[in-house]
Amino acid sequence: MLAAFARRQRGLITYSQLRAAGFSSPAVSRAVRSGRLHRLHRGVYAVGHRGLAPLARELAALLAVGPGAVLGRHSAAALWDMAPALPGAVDVCVRGPGRPNREGLRIHSSSRLDADDVATKHGVLVTRPARTLIDVANAESPRRFSWIAEQARSRRLVSDASLEEAVGRARPAAARRSSVPTYSPERTLFSHARTENAGCSSSCASLACPNPE
Numbered sequence: 001m002l003a004a005f006a007r008r009q010r011g012l013i014t015y016s017q018l019r020a021a022g023f024s025s026p027a028v029s030r031a032v033r034s035g036r037l038h039r040l041h042r043g044v045y046a047v048g049h050r051g052l053a054p055l056a057r058e059l060a061a062l063l064a065v066g067p068g069a070v071l072g073r074h075s076a077a078a079l080w081d082m083a084p085a086l087p088g089a090v091d092v093c094v095r096g097p098g099r100p101n102r103e104g105l106r107i108h109s110s111s112r113l114d115a116d117d118v119a120t121k122h123g124v125l126v127t128r129p130a131r132t133l134i135d136v137a138n139a140e141s142p143r144r145f146s147w148i149a150e151q152a153r154s155r156r157l158v159s160d161a162s163l164e165e166a167v168g169r170a171r172p173a174a175a176r177r178s179s180v181p182t183y184s185p186e187r188t189l190f191s192h193a194r195t196e197n198a199g200c201s202s203s204c205a206s207l208a209c210p211n212p213e
Contacts, residue, residue, distance in 0.1 A: 006047040010056040014063050015043040061090035069094045070118050071126040073135045080129050082151045114169045129157035130166035
């Protein structure tokens, strides 16, 4: 059973899965000491060795945060090949109240994470490209964000329609914020794209995107 879980999860297993497989808590501790298990996060282990399969680090982050967690922000942008992967912690988005970051994890909470904003890519739950752009905009300079958005457009990951729909789903959450900054990197992007990229429509330029939570 241990091998079956690991095969389905890129060589990973969780503490709850180990207990379901018949491991007692002392048995899990012994497996860690003997090198059969290697702790990646609290309650998440690599089976057999520390050499991780592609995307195992990202999947381990989702397993550590738990049900409802999806890859987001810069980690999502990297998975969609919109931007190079950043070193360090994995970005995880989750619906609900705020949660503290943990070692190796940047946890971003949102009151709205619609099912239409989530996809599965290479077996990993991730925010769709349009939602990823909205979230990344909150953490990037206009110049950097413009470049990331252009990568998304050149790969046909987003369209005016998908961006407008994603903004519409996110706007109610932003509207409930007690204070919404007037600076919008998204607006800067679309203004820049309208003047320098003939492929970006005026409707896209007029979007007033909310700041994600």
